[in-house]
Amino acid sequence: MSTNLTSFEHKQVIHMLTDLPQKIKKGEAVVCVIGLGRVGLPLGIVLALSGLQVVGIDIDKHKVSNIKSGKMPFYYPVMHGWLQKALSKGAFTASSQPKESIEQCDVIIVTVGTPMGIHYQIDYSQLHFAIREVGEADLTNRAVIVRSTAVPGTMVNIVLPMLKRISGLRPGVDFALAACPERILEGQAHTELYELPEIIGAIDDLSGDIAQELFLKINSKKVILRTTPTAAELAKLFSNIYRYVGFALANEFAIWAEKYGENASEIIRTANDGYPRSRIPKPGFAGGPCLGKDGFLLDNNTTFSSIVSAAWKLNEGIPQHIVASLMGELGSLCGIKIAVLGLAFKANSDDVRLSPSAKLVEILRAYGADVLVHDPNIKETLPITEVLQSPDVVILATNHPAFTDVAASIDKSGCKIIYDVWNMFKPNDFTMAKYMGFGRAK
């Protein structure tokens, strides 16, 4: 099923960078995507299904070998079928040899991660590694697109000078360069890559034209928004931070509603219903690998800006708030058997990076609770039948749709308390257990 890179035909060798937009348009360009994570792999597959030849590059050989044999390295059922289709068409392959792959491609898209390091700084190591590999290849008449989320100014102050120095070539003349930040919801690339507008922050017009042709291959009616590299980086962060602050505010409302003896979810529904100026999100955990860190990027590892800091403190405090609510009910958690349903940071995901549920589990264990975790998408967790064997407390911690039907099983488990972080259930779903929910009157 796997396709050799060598089977790709480099249909037309171009002699000028200005020919590249046309080559992409004709479907004759070869694209390489560096970093086969949750951003890069779906993008590579979609580009391969859009009429381009794609090489996915990752330094993890085990991952590359799995992908070549048609296996997704993370939970994404739709994309699994699409990967097999792209492989069998011969339009997609994977490699762990950056240098030789890059020189067979016309467009290089960098999608490596920019995670948080242990000092809450942005860890640039993957981006530096990728840029070095790219710079050391012959970039003549090629285009480099950086899709990783980055500190504003990364393209202008880090990527551009680094590529220029390492390659010895002239950006904008010998090679093209643009920042096109990813803005897709994890797990929604199969629809959103087609539908969302694309922000292109290119270093010059030609670079912008090249990046534009690439994304128009996915959908020729895609809305293209062209701006400066730094503005593109900022726009991405603004979108994510806006959402994150909205979630924090909903969580703050939830805590106030509890204090006033009212139910936040119902009040928020009332406040939003038909009111053009309210789009208050639902309360619940807010975190994960994008929203959980993007506030740190905005201010470039210096101090947090005030409102983002307040939002971060609030969202990160929700697991502790829930632990405190349980302790208010039970006294000590020492020796209490707690079943946690859901470990991923959001519904329909298996991603536990910066997941508030994972944080909750750690805190519960720190207080001496005996915590058993089930997540339907994470096979390292226990089966639901096992975690529901006579627990004292059940916590619904991730709003996976699969959990909508488990209220009866929870009720039968004999637990004393069900704590519903997402207000998925109703109090009268439970005949035996006391029902508690985040943002609900106690």
Next chain:
Amino acid sequence: MSTNLTSFEHKQVIHMLTDLPQKIKKGEAVVCVIGLGRVGLPLGIVLALSGLQVVGIDIDKHKVSNIKSGKMPFYYPVMHGWLQKALSKGAFTASSQPKESIEQCDVIIVTVGTPMGIHYQIDYSQLHFAIREVGEADLTNRAVIVRSTAVPGTMVNIVLPMLKRISGLRPGVDFALAACPERILEGQAHTELYELPEIIGAIDDLSGDIAQELFLKINSKKVILRTTPTAAELAKLFSNIYRYVGFALANEFAIWAEKYGENASEIIRTANDGYPRSRIPKPGFAGGPCLGKDGFLLDNNTTFSSIVSAAWKLNEGIPQHIVASLMGELGSLCGIKIAVLGLAFKANSDDVRLSPSAKLVEILRAYGADVLVHDPNIKETLPITEVLQSPDVVILATNHPAFTDVAASIDKSGCKIIYDVWNMFKPNDFTMAKYMGFGRAK
């Protein structure tokens, strides 16, 4: 043109509170509105034009006499015509005698202000006064609706026990009681009273039915959302605080964009364009009598909650940020002649309560600047021709539509700097002056 209260026919005396919904529906009920401010007066006029007889009550005799002669006490051109229509129909009158008016009415709507006192506490004096007047009247078979914005729990913990004690009557049996908080944009009552859903937080079902019939008189298709009194109070605050925090975040983004040498308004437009998860507001002043104080109500005069506090600090800091930007350009402001265009807290308003523009003027004067203010809606300010007589700096501080055309006059004024808080103008509107804007690269 004025109508005597005595000309109102109390068409049918009801003998039971349960008859009141029907009486309202038939248009035979008389309504009194206590507090003829920006909430109460438009509501009274609209109810009068919706087929009910209305008495507006205010302790300010001068205001009452003006209203009776057809003059609006504040800037609201559309409502001015509607007032005259309601008066000439004989459906509306005004009075400064609460007690005698209340006993001629079936429904009493309390719309008095709950402003902030000098200690940043909510000033309950107007609400207490109104409730006392209402309680001392005979409330038998009457309904009391509180529309003032209040600390959550005000209806249950303050209004209900007070009315019960003073009147000696039984709430829900002898009289009806509901919290129906105002959620209309100042200056938009003439459309929004018809269109917006109404939140009714009644103390019991009958009280809810009565309040519902009242609002359905305005528009029989109005969406009615029924909940508890405290939830209604919270829903109102959630809506306003959500907006206020959104404005703060936009302002934070503006400051970051300045730091990164980019233009916030353009980036926010890019981030929002076609992206379903971004509805980032425009940067600019955020304040005024509603948004500026509602965060204080949520936590009942104790400490501010974290995110609202951060939002408040940010929004209240924008005038100082602008002063600092000007000082960065000019060194000292001492003796600098500054024309400020706009004093109201928002466009199309004459309301200066908690206006950031008014705060800006105070700070500029504190730094020794010679500040001249023009606002087309505030006749106590200077004419625009006078403030534009050779100023050093012009500041566009309120986004009144009238200002869209003044760029040429500003340019001709010979000023050295134009500071555009709202990004209403473009840099190339100005040939002489340096153009600066909030959230723009310097």
